[in-house]
Amino acid sequence: MENKRELKVSAIDNGTVIDHIPQGAVLRVMKILNLEDFTDQIYFGANLESKKYGKKGIIKVSGRFFKPEEINKISLVAPTATVIEIRNYEVVNKLQVDIPDEVVGFVKCFNPKCITNHEKMTTYFSVIDKEDLKLHCHYCEKNTKKENIIFI
Numbered sequence: 001m002e003n004k005r006e007l008k009v010s011a012i013d014n015g016t017v018i019d020h021i022p023q024g025a026v027l028r029v030m031k032i033l034n035l036e037d038f039t040d041q042i043y044f045g046a047n048l049e050s051k052k053y054g055k056k057g058i059i060k061v062s063g064r065f066f067k068p069e070e071i072n073k074i075s076l077v078a079p080t081a082t083v084i085e086i087r088n089y090e091v092v093n094k095l096q097v098d099i100p101d102e103v104v105g106f107v108k109c110f111n112p113k114c115i116t117n118h119e120k121m122t123t124y125f126s127v128i129d130k131e132d133l134k135l136h137c138h139y140c141e142k143n144t145k146k147e148n149i150i151f152i
Contacts, residue, residue, distance in 0.1 A: 012089075013086070015062040016064055016065055018059045018081050020053060020058075022056070029057075032073045041062040044060070069105070071097055073106060076107075078097065101126065102124070103123075105123060107135065107150065108123065110144040110149075111142040114137060116140075134146070135149070
């Protein structure tokens with residue numbers, strides 16, 4: 001009897017693969033991309049073996065391509081991720097995510113007294129530490145650590 005050690009997942013014809021997601025971040029990436037109610041096929045795996053990272057996650061999303069601001073969201077949660085666009089079963093673009101220098105409009109300020117939590121205005125942060133991910137609010141000047149980041 002043959003020793004089966006792999007599970008084969010069918011290729012997607014058009015869509016996006018997010019690979020090299022850090023261990024424990026797959027579900028958070030799915031949430032920030034609003035994939036919970038997505039109606040096309042989604043394959044995901046967590047705690048998969050990775051020669052480079054030890055353990056990793058992967059998400060395959062059929063029929064969906066992500067905008068630059070969505071890729072910026074991915075970078076804050078999964079800074080080691082690679083985003084791969086597939087068209088007609090072929091890789092057409094492969095991008096290593098990069099934490100941006102500025103985060104505009106999709107993260108809530110951690111400070112409850114910040115004006116952005118009381119007025120209808122776009123949030124604006126400078127990324128002051130890309131290694132340990134810290135954001136600096138342009139309005140109240142408070143710093144938000146990665147564990148306190150809330151996406152809006």
